[in-house]
Amino acid sequence: MSSFQSEFALSQSAVRVRFAPGVRHDVGAEVERLGGARAVILSTPGKRNMAEALASDMGDCVAGLVPLAEMHTPVAVTEQALVEVKRLGANCLVAIGGGSTIGLSKALALRSGLPQIVLPTTYAGSEATPVLGQTEDGLKTTINDPQVQPQVILYDAELVCSLPLPITVASALNAMAHAAEGLYARDRNPVSTLLAVEGLRAFSAALAAVCQTPDDLEARGETLYGAWLCGTVLGQVGMSLHHKLCHVLGGAFDLPHAQTHAVMLPHTIGFNASAVGTQLDPIREIFGNTDVGQALAGFADKVGAPRALRDLGLGEADLDRAADLAMEAAYWNPRPLVRDEILGLLKAAWAGNLH
Numbered sequence: 001m002s003s004f005q006s007e008f009a010l011s012q013s014a015v016r017v018r019f020a021p022g023v024r025h026d027v028g029a030e031v032e033r034l035g036g037a038r039a040v041i042l043s044t045p046g047k048r049n050m051a052e053a054l055a056s057d058m059g060d061c062v063a064g065l066v067p068l069a070e071m072h073t074p075v076a077v078t079e080q081a082l083v084e085v086k087r088l089g090a091n092c093l094v095a096i097g098g099g100s101t102i103g104l105s106k107a108l109a110l111r112s113g114l115p116q117i118v119l120p121t122t123y124a125g126s127e128a129t130p131v132l133g134q135t136e137d138g139l140k141t142t143i144n145d146p147q148v149q150p151q152v153i154l155y156d157a158e159l160v161c162s163l164p165l166p167i168t169v170a171s172a173l174n175a176m177a178h179a180a181e182g183l184y185a186r187d188r189n190p191v192s193t194l195l196a197v198e199g200l201r202a203f204s205a206a207l208a209a210v211c212q213t214p215d216d217l218e219a220r221g222e223t224l225y226g227a228w229l230c231g232t233v234l235g236q237v238g239m240s241l242h243h244k245l246c247h248v249l250g251g252a253f254d255l256p257h258a259q260t261h262a263v264m265l266p267h268t269i270g271f272n273a274s275a276v277g278t279q280l281d282p283i284r285e286i287f288g289n290t291d292v293g294q295a296l297a298g299f300a301d302k303v304g305a306p307r308a309l310r311d312l313g314l315g316e317a318d319l320d321r322a323a324d325l326a327m328e329a330a331y332w333n334p335r336p337l338v339r340d341e342i343l344g345l346l347k348a349a350w351a352g353n354l355h
């Protein structure tokens with residue numbers, strides 16, 4: 001059966017994507033291609049060495065480094081970075097890092113109109129979306145604006161080889177969550193479904209190989225391929241209960257982003273399975289279990305993912321408030337949300353027990 005739907009709408013932005021081990025060495029040519037001559041390189045403070053290594057390849061087109069990125073894209077940090085970008089007279093942004101660094105790049109692009117070249121070093125997928133989340137006064141707001149979509153994405157498998165295995169696994173499950181929720185999204189389209197299935201397939205095949213041999217460039221490349229596909233799904237269609245719960249747990253309880261996605265995935269997608277008919281069949285098929293939650297839990301166990309919210313630092317007493325917050329401004333979800341059922345789901349995820 002094909003992914004055909006008799007009615008759908010799909011918007012796609014023009015993005016140049018390159019995959020190759022070592023493609024980072026071409027970033028200077030990509031800056032030139034965009035018409036830039038003065039690029040600033042963005043990173044987190046901790047990954048300044050990655051930015052410096054990139055700069056050493058780029059010659060004269062580097063205007064300077066701005067290693068200021070922080071988790072959750074605080075507006076105050078963006079404003080400080082914007083002053084630097086202007087002071088350096090930059091006409092192009094180059095971001096090397098995970099979702100935090102790419103978030104800073106998008107926030108700067110929104111305010112400056114500068115083009116972006118991004119080199120992702122995790123699987124979070126932000127590079128493939130026109131979405132920006134920013135925090136101010138402890139509040140995270142999200143905007144969807146074509147201006148924040150990076151123009152060029154360079155996927156270099158050599159850059160992810162240094163990603164420690166626990167972050168690798170959690171980040172991969174974070175990516176897979178975009179695809180899993182994309183399969184039942186209300187505004188899904190045949191292309192988003194194809195991308196989601198192929199993205200899940202890429203991770204199912206390659207993540208175990210990466211866990212065996214973290215510097216296996218072929219397997220790292222395939223996981224980045226999965227990240228691109230799953231991130232593209234995130235950019236195209238709406239997310240549901242899984243992403244809402246992860247935003248609540250990250251925003252209100254400061255739980256780590258990727259690890260929270262990893263723990264929640266079997267619980268949330270398993271919860272929705274009864275409400276979506278055959279839409280999650282690709283998960284049953286790819287991960288070899290007719291029970292969707294067990295299929296994802298089995299995969300999570302195989303790759304050594306975290307399985308309990310209590311191991312991420314959440315207190316049992318917080319679960320009630322988390323359930324309340326999940327019911328506030330809830331995202332559309334295929335299964336109607338009942339507070340006590342959400343509390344039950346959270347309790348199971350807290351303890352690491354499925355069903």
Ligand code: NAD
Nearest residue numbers: 072098099100121122124126129131132159160162163258
């Ligand atoms: P991150 O960018 O904070 O990186 C996680 C950790 O991995 C950091 O400690 C970082 O230093 C380290 N790291 C990254 N690459 C590495 C490498 N190659 N080698 C060694 N260490 C490395 O986290 P993330 O999970 O990539 O992104 C999370 C953030 O991105 C969140 O703020 C989330 O909201 C945002 N996000 C946004 C979107 C979107 O579409 N707007 C999509 C996904 C995630």
